[in-house]
Amino acid sequence: MVCGVKTLGQFIIEKQADFPYAKGELSRLLRDIGIAAKIVNREINKAGLVDILGDMGTTNIQGEEQKKLDVYADKQFIAALTSGGECCIVATEEEDEIIHIDSPVSQNARYIVCIDPLDGSSNTDVNVAVGTIFSIYRRKSLEGRASLTDVLQKGTEQVAAGYVIYGSSTMLVYTTGKGVNGFTLDPSIGEFCLSHPQMKIPENGYMYSVNEGNYVHFPDGVKKYIKYCQVEDEATKRPYTSRYIGSMVGDIHRNLIKGGIYIYPTTSRSPNGKLRLLYECNPMAFIIEQAGGKASTGFERILDINPTELHQRVPVFIGSKNMVEKAEEMMLLYTEKSIAIENDIEAKLEDLNVIGGLD
Numbered sequence: 001m002v003c004g005v006k007t008l009g010q011f012i013i014e015k016q017a018d019f020p021y022a023k024g025e026l027s028r029l030l031r032d033i034g035i036a037a038k039i040v041n042r043e044i045n046k047a048g049l050v051d052i053l054g055d056m057g058t059t060n061i062q063g064e065e066q067k068k069l070d071v072y073a074d075k076q077f078i079a080a081l082t083s084g085g086e087c088c089i090v091a092t093e094e095e096d097e098i099i100h101i102d103s104p105v106s107q108n109a110r111y112i113v114c115i116d117p118l119d120g121s122s123n124t125d126v127n128v129a130v131g132t133i134f135s136i137y138r139r140k141s142l143e144g145r146a147s148l149t150d151v152l153q154k155g156t157e158q159v160a161a162g163y164v165i166y167g168s169s170t171m172l173v174y175t176t177g178k179g180v181n182g183f184t185l186d187p188s189i190g191e192f193c194l195s196h197p198q199m200k201i202p203e204n205g206y207m208y209s210v211n212e213g214n215y216v217h218f219p220d221g222v223k224k225y226i227k228y229c230q231v232e233d234e235a236t237k238r239p240y241t242s243r244y245i246g247s248m249v250g251d252i253h254r255n256l257i258k259g260g261i262y263i264y265p266t267t268s269r270s271p272n273g274k275l276r277l278l279y280e281c282n283p284m285a286f287i288i289e290q291a292g293g294k295a296s297t298g299f300e301r302i303l304d305i306n307p308t309e310l311h312q313r314v315p316v317f318i319g320s321k322n323m324v325e326k327a328e329e330m331m332l333l334y335t336e337k338s339i340a341i342e343n344d345i346e347a348k349l350e351d352l353n354v355i356g357g358l359d
């Protein structure tokens with residue numbers, strides 16, 4: 001214990017006792033992620049002084065302009081996971097395919113890491129909070145080289161998940177399925193120190209985070225939920241406050257502490273939403289559920305989704321339990337309504353013999 005605070009390293013070792021068969025691999029893996037996060041934090045803190053702002057001039061498989069910080073962070077986490085020896089595959093937002101870690105120290109590595117090295121890329125050049133999101137699985141296959149099949153596991157199979165927020169202070173928040181704990185980086189000692197033990201998200205919140213600029217492209221259920229948030233109603237403390245940072249980590253971290261909901265739904269332009277299941281939605285869903293909140297597609301629990309692709313996108317409604325349930329209620333109601341209307345129109349057209357007449 002350093003002058004009364006518990007460091008991340010000490011906490012991880014201490015919690016290892018919760019896992020009778022643990023051999024320390026997961027602890028070392030979390031340590032490696034913590035080290036890479038400190039290196040990325042150092043560059044972000046002096047971003048304006050070093051050549052790390054702006055575009056790289058390349059695009060990733062998502063078709064997004066890669067920022068220099070995206071690529072820098074990607075390289076730092078891959079390097080830390082390669083030299084650490086506990087990781088056999090890394091899947092990252094910035095790499096088209098999975099990366100096999102074949103370093104000599106990783107021969108018996110059993111863990112898979114899915115990572116968004118730099119979340120909130122649109123904010124990197126404007127000094128607004130950005131983050132890193134990570135998800136850890138144990139490989140399923142026992143023999144030979146691990147493969148994509150070992151990566152495409154349901155969110156319920158995660159052994160750990162976390163995020164780092166590079167904001168007014170830098171924090172690392174993670175879970176191993178036994179609650180959520182937050183650590184603040186103390187630059188004077190270069191250590192993440194336990195600052196937010198056993199984090200819980202309030203069941204009710206009064207803030208909603210959604211890019212309302214896309215309103216016209218949203219499904220009816222989302223439009224109705226936004227209207228619901230904006231109605232004057234003292235009893236339910238509405239209207240709620242709208243807060244949207246443009247960094248999922250920033251918005252969800254705030255909602256974890258204060259209560260709230262973050263929504264990135266499908267839109268007419270992105271029918272599967274924008275955010276990636278493996279390294280954005282699954283880890284955040286594991287953390288928020290462990291903190292007492294909820295995470296769904298609007299219809300289905302995020303953690304129950306069977307992944308089929310590495311960079312698969314899903315719609316996400318995540319945050320305070322009662323707020324997500326209200327949004328789900330709206331999605332169901334208005335999706336059913338629009339289906340009913342469609343069926344009704346079809347029936348009327350059939351009556352008018354407009355459909356089928358064309359055969």
Ligand SMILES: O=P(O)(O)OC[C@H]1O[C@](O)(COP(=O)(O)O)[C@@H](O)[C@@H]1O
Nearest residue numbers: 118119120121122211246247248249
């Ligand atoms: O600008 P939009 O479409 O609202 O998207 C913002 C969302 O996309 C993200 O930036 C994710 O994308 P990146 O990981 O590429 O940054 C989220 O952090 C954020 O909430």
